[in-house]
Amino acid sequence: MNNIPEKAKFALINNFGGPEVFVIVESALPSIKPSQLLIKVHAVSVNPIDWKQRKGNHKFLLGAPFPITLGYDVAGTVMACGEKTKQFAPNDEVLGVLDNKYGGAYGEYVQGSEKCFVKRPKELDKEQAAAMPMVAMTSLQALRDKANLKPGETLLVNGASGGVGHVAVQIGKILGAHVIGVSSGKNEAFVKSLGVDKFIDYKGTNLLELPDKVDVFFDAAGIYAFPKVRHLLNHGGRYVNTLPRPSILWHKALQLFTKGKKAKTLLMKHKPQDLQQIVEWYMQGELKVHIDKQFDLEHIQKAHEYAQKGHSLGKNIILTA
Known part of the structure; x- marks a missing residue:
């Protein structure tokens, strides 16, 4: 515990609003529970959930326990372990997605449940480690668990x-x-570099009039409701998005019109085995997160301004150390 300072810098919000509500303060480090780790943060990423929560979109669900520290994705070093933790030791390099209310990663230190982390191999740099957890686990669980995507399907x-x-x-x-x-269309070269078999420019093609059907429609952008695109699905096709779950009645109503097609929404689950699989894919050269821009903690307002525009190629990173 000798190398742990009494205070550190954090980016806080004291009210909901635009990026300007962030303030950088120096305050005491968070205390850890028996099943938690204290992490010295090296890098965090900006996800849509972060700026939506900053605006107050989730205040009726999570409340408004100001001051609030946002941020879920984190890469860092274990500084201390709760007495009930088993998988980690001080000085371990880790990455993960926090399960704290509102996250808490936008600072130099954070506490998080042991189940939220895996060890970071030295070949995986801190920027990639911070960028991949939430988006990769969301994608994996959406395609494997919700869509039940099979080899050979479209x-x-x-x-x-x-x-x-x-x-x-x-x-x-x-x-x-x-x-x-x-x-x-301006992102065509980037998307093709990812290995797509076909690229479609939504500005030059009406997506709703595609001649060929698909087995899985994953609306990662959250643009199309299921009724709009169900005609694009093959029999037994699946539509998946990551928007908040519809009400039970609305979900059942959707199913009345599916004709063998399914509509599903995803809320990412904390599964260390999934995060470990993602790290292995990275190590094998099969998966990499593209980092668009990097910011330091003092420029977190600019980071949110940029991310909120919705035109990022991949992810944006905030470096804290």
């Missing part, structure tokens, strides 16, 4: 140049699918 990824979308393209190929990537 997968369409809408939003193929974004954080979740560009990773979903790669995981779709790993799972043996024929992948169609949909994005703006």
Whole structure:
């Protein structure tokens, strides 16, 4: 514990609003519970959930326990372990997705449950380690668990140049699918570099009038409701998005019109085995997260301003050390 300072820097919000609500403060380090780790943060990533929570989109679910530290993806070094932890020791390099209310990763230190982390191999740099957890686990669980994607099936990824979308393209190929990537024409070269079998520019093609059907429509961009695109699915086809789950009645109503097709939504689950699989794919050269821009903690307002525009190629990173 000798190398742990009494205070550290954190990016906090004291009210919901735009990027300008962030303030950088120096305060005491968070305390850890018996099943938690204290992590010295090296890098975190900006996910859509972060700026949506900053705006107050989840305040009715999570409350408003100000001051709030946002951020879920984290790469860092274990500094201390709760007495009930078993998998880690001080000085271990780790990556993971926090399960704390509102996250808490936007700072120099954070506490998190042991189950949220895996060890970071030295070949995996801190930027990649911070960028991949949430988007990769979301993509894997959407395609493998919700869509039950099979080798040889056709997968369409809408939003193929974004954080979740560009990773979903790669995981779709790993799972043996024929992948169609949909994005703006200006991102064609980037999306094709991911290994898509076909690229569609949504600005030049009406996606709703595609002549060929697909087995899985993964709307990573959250643009199309299921009723709009169900005609694009083969019999037994599956539509998946990552938007908040519809009500039970709405979900059942959707199924009345599917004719053998299914509509599903995903809430990512903390599964260390999935995170370990993602790390292994990276080590094997099969999966990589593209990093668009990097910011330091003091420029977190600019990081959110940029990410919120929705035009990032892949992910944006905040470096804290």
